[in-house]
Amino acid sequence: MSEGFSGEQLLRGVAASPGIAIGKAYLVDRRKTEIPRFFLVDLRHVPEEVERFHEAARRSQEELREIQGRIQDSVLEEHAHILEAHIRMLQDRSLTQETVRRIREERINAEWALSKTLEKFKSVLLASQDEYLRSRVADLDFVGERILRNMAGVAQESVAQIQEEVIVVAHDLSPADTAQMNREVIKGFVTNMGGRTSHTAIIARSLGIPAVVGLEKVVEGVHTGDTLIVDGFQGIVVISPRPETVKDYLERRSRYQIVEEELLAYARLPGETLDGHRVTLHANIEMLDEIPVVLGHGGEGIGLYRTEFLYLNRADLPTEEEHYGVYKEVIERTAPHPVTIRTLDIGGDKLRANPGGPSETNPALGLRAIRFSLREVELFKTQLRGILRASVHGRVRIMFPMISGLSEIREAKNILSEVQEELRRQGIAFDEEIPVGAMIEIPSAVSIADFLAREVDFFSIGTNDLIQYCLAIDRVNEHVVYLYEPLHPAVLRMVRNTVEAAHGAGIPVAMCGEMAGESMYIPILLGLGLDELSMNAISIPMAKKVIRSIRMRDCRDLAQKVFQFGTPEEIHLCIKEALGNWFPNGIGNLPAP
16 A cells, blocks of 8 residues: 655646546556466366457447446546447457467467457557557557456446546556546546646546546545645646635635637637738648547647548558548548548558567668558558548648658649549549648758649648657657757748748748647747647637737847847747737746646
8 A cells, every 4th residue: 555645745747638637536446457377287277268358349349338338427428439449459359369379379378468469559550659559559458458457356446336526546547437427526537647748637628627647647646535736727736735825726716717718719810910811720620529628629620630540450451431431530520621631651560450460670761651541552552542531521722741842742643633633533522622731841842842832732731740859859759859840940940931831832831840839839830931730629719819919020020130040049039028918918928737
């Protein structure tokens, strides 16, 4: 038993869902099930172990179906497909076959065989540089833990049984746990594990439950009944707060609620500067559940729809009908606003069709994104047919990721033309004028942006990768992450060059990286000439407030001024000084989401 923390303690984690909650802790036992490991000396026990595994997997499916059946909440219904995805994992033949093979060939017990299978699949996802893909490891853990608990005969403690107002504390929570939360009594939750893009975090944001995840040691230091403060804006948890701290947070919560209401009022307004310059604000999404949040926060469309989820955690590739069905739904639910669909942006080593295949030494610079699609033409054509068929249901744009040169964009367009011609011959309707764009996220693409701009209908700057490649730093490497600096003069020059090339060719240019959603950067991005900004949906009201409080001519002056400086620190100070003049009382008195 942990001795817990002594006195007031402050922990910092990942701000998963905004808001402030104050209440008593409720510790949910989510300790990992012990995994027995033994060899099956007697061969007669092999079929018994195989059947025990199958029975536990079947029971796990039944439990998730029961949870799905209990979901009545209209918001939670949006997340039912996450539970469906977990059920599909349980039905995944590669997971089942690999585990059964290990039981039979390695002659080991079912728990051990399953844990070895899960570790193999997880290692493939963890090798990715993509945060979204790495976060899918949690889904594998949730599914594996449910099977292990059923094999061990351990009851699944349900958060649905909680009847008093509490803040849930757990090592980790599955989407199934979160989907069962009663918002009337569960005021917030904190976990050791998790990230902003986990399914659990996404559901928490949809439900409006303040949450901080990735705290690493919170479970070890908290007991049921301890008083907690959850600051989902800053990613802070205060354990056993002093009375003055509670008073301070109660006042903050009141101020935040007032400001939140004020910000949401901006959601209904256009992103227009004081001197009449209009900027379109879109949202980045990867799941259909996020669409209501986008529309509710004033998003004017989807600027980046990631399609990778269609390919993950499955033994086969998605069919054309699956592509079509998903794209049709996102287009219809977003209408009349546009949707920009990015084609597949992962490499072959991330596809579950070959989970144990050879991995590349440096996958971020290897065979991925458009390079992979151009290698696997039939796979690429299947996705393009799905997008084109869905394009009759609304406004759609196609965006090709990781373009590094003219030959790639031309080859991608040629394949698109072949698919369009096939559809015409088959009498299948599609948008003949569908816009085609290039994601600008590699320095070589910036250098030849004037040539690329003649080939496409729009650009979208992906700052996450562009900064990484421009500054030659791995943004997930803790030793060099401090060098990841959006305000580096080299980065700003690349953005400026890309905008000038796009406008020179008469095409619009968007930004869809994390930089676009940071309120501090918005004036400089407007000054550089970005036409569209695409961001986390929750950031949109704040972005509109900033835009509607400044003048375009001031932004242009600022953009010219920052190029006088040679370091990120100097540029940061320059922008901070300008913001101090424009917002003497701060930007909305609310931390940027």
